[in-house]
Amino acid sequence: MPPLPKSFHTSYPDADSAIDRRIPDFPIAQLLDEDVYFNTHKPPTYLGEIEAEISEFIDYHIKNxxxxxxxxxxxxTTVPLENNTVRxxxxxxxxxxxxxSAEYFLELGYAVVFLHREFSLLPYSRHYSHTTNCFLDYMTEANNRVEINPNFADEMLVVLRKYNAAKESNSLLLVPFTTVNQYLYTLKTISGVLSKLESRAxxxxxxxxxxxxxxxSRMPEHKIQSQTSGTLIVNLEQVPKFLSRLVDNWAPTAMxxxxxxxTDSLILIKKAIGALERYQxxxxxxxxxxxxKKEVVFVTLKDENWVRLTEEQIGKNVEIESIMIPKVIEAHDQWIKSKQNN
Ligand code: PAZ
Incomplete structure (x- = not known):
């Protein structure tokens, strides 16, 4: 059965959350920045609906x-500058x-919760949705009927079969976000549900x-007016580092x-190691x-391994994710084994 359309759009501003001055200003860096964040920012109104959907999805896979x-x-993620968001x-x-990546995980037997920016690329439809072609270019007219243009038909059949397999096995759940606030709340909620799967998540x-x-607390309710100040100075705070919460509390046994x-190759490895040391x-x-799209580096505290497409692979439009995802799955299987041995 095709999934029911969602009853909300994350890209619409939240009408209920007009600025509330009773919420205290965001304090400058404190010990538990993540908790301060959740205490001073409202959850999206639809979060309960998403939680129910994810729980049903996870329970289905646990049971079946x-x-x-x-x-x-x-x-x-977007960062709104106004509550009724124009900018x-x-x-x-x-x-x-x-x-x-989601497509390769599905192909290799995973169930996928796809937490994505609404209207960005989706598994399967990505092959057609954001190209410079109009979708009608994939069609042709024959005998007064619309048919798939034969130039695209073979490739489309391959994608269609994979899409149908994912749909029929109920293996793909799409969950949207638009703003950074929606992302953080939804990530926290999903993590709570996924933690049931322990190391298999x-x-x-x-x-x-x-x-x-x-x-x-600092967001204006209405569109910022250009006449008021001439220049616009926006004073932003740092988003708290939620990865440590995810690792330590929300899903401590997941991989x-x-x-x-x-953008600077000289600092990439150093920054990756810094993240591993900080979040463990x-x-x-x-x-x-x-x-x-051509190269990535897998960094652990033990080593670093580059995955690079060869010129031949680039010429054949091989996607780097087709090489990355089996490696990630191998690491996940080792993670599961290591947890079973504990
Ligand atoms: O969406 P995209 O394929 O154009 O880009 C992917 C990416 C570069 C955002 C992703 O591979 C990535 O690095 N994400 C983390 C970004 C960060 O450091 O916050």
């Missing part, structure tokens, strides 16, 4: 399939890494999450893979903005 489950996060800060991520955190945000994006999780996949 015994599949390992991966949470793939994908696409960029927001965004980032470049289209969700290619996440959507592509995998977190694959490929989303590009904002490092800075505008606290709710956690985070991504590190840099299992794997950081490093990538550079300029080369992310």
């Amino acid at each position: 399939t015994g599949k390992k489950v991966v949470l793939v996060t994908s696409g960029g 927001f800060i965004d980032n470049f991520s289209a969700g290619t890494r996440g959507a592509t 995998l977190f694959f955190l490929a989303a590009a999450v904002s490092d800075f945000f505008l606290p709710h 956690i893979v985070s991504f590190k994006l840099e 999780h299992q794997l950081v996949i490093g990538n550079l903005l300029q080369t992310r």
Whole structure:
């Protein structure tokens, strides 16, 4: 059965959360920044609906399939500058890494919770949705009927079969976010549900999450007026580092893979090791903005391993995720074994 359309859109501003001055201003860095964050920022109104959906999905797989489950996060978070949001800060991520990885996880037997920026790339539809072609270019007219253009038909059949397999086995759950606040609350909620699976849960955190945000208490209710000040100075706070909470409290026995994006090759490995030392999780996949589709580096506290496409593979449009994901799964299987031996 096709999934029912969701009753909400994360991209619409939350009408209920007009600025509430009773909420104290966001305090400057404190010991438990993550808790302060959740105390001073409201959860999205639809969170309960998402929690119910995820619980049903996870329980289905526990009872019926015994599949390992991966949470793939994908696409960029926005930082609204106004409560009734006209303007927001965004980032470049289209969700290619996440959507592509999700397909390979599905193919290799995982159930996938796909936490993605609404309207970014999705598994399977990514092959057609954001191309420079109009979707009608994939069609042709024959005998007064619409048919698939034969130029695309063979490739589309392959994608269609994989899509149907994922749908029929109820292995893909799509969960949207738009703002960084929605992302953080939803990640926390999903982690709570996934923690039931203990080491059989995998977190694959490929989303590009904002490092800075505008606290709710400082957010204007209405559109910022250009006449008022002439220049616009925005004073942003640092988003608390939620990875430590995820590792220590939300899903302590799951395997956690985070991504590190840099633009300067000289600091990539150092930053990846820094993240591992700070959060004590299992794997950081490093990538550079300029080369992310051709090479990535798997960094642990023991070693670093580059995965690079050869010129021949690039010529044949091999996707780097088709090489990355089996390696991640191998590491996850070892993680599960190590937990069983404990
Ligand atoms: O979405 P995309 O395929 O264009 O980009 C993927 C990516 C570079 C955002 C991802 O691989 C990544 O590195 N995510 C983490 C970004 C960060 O360091 O916060």
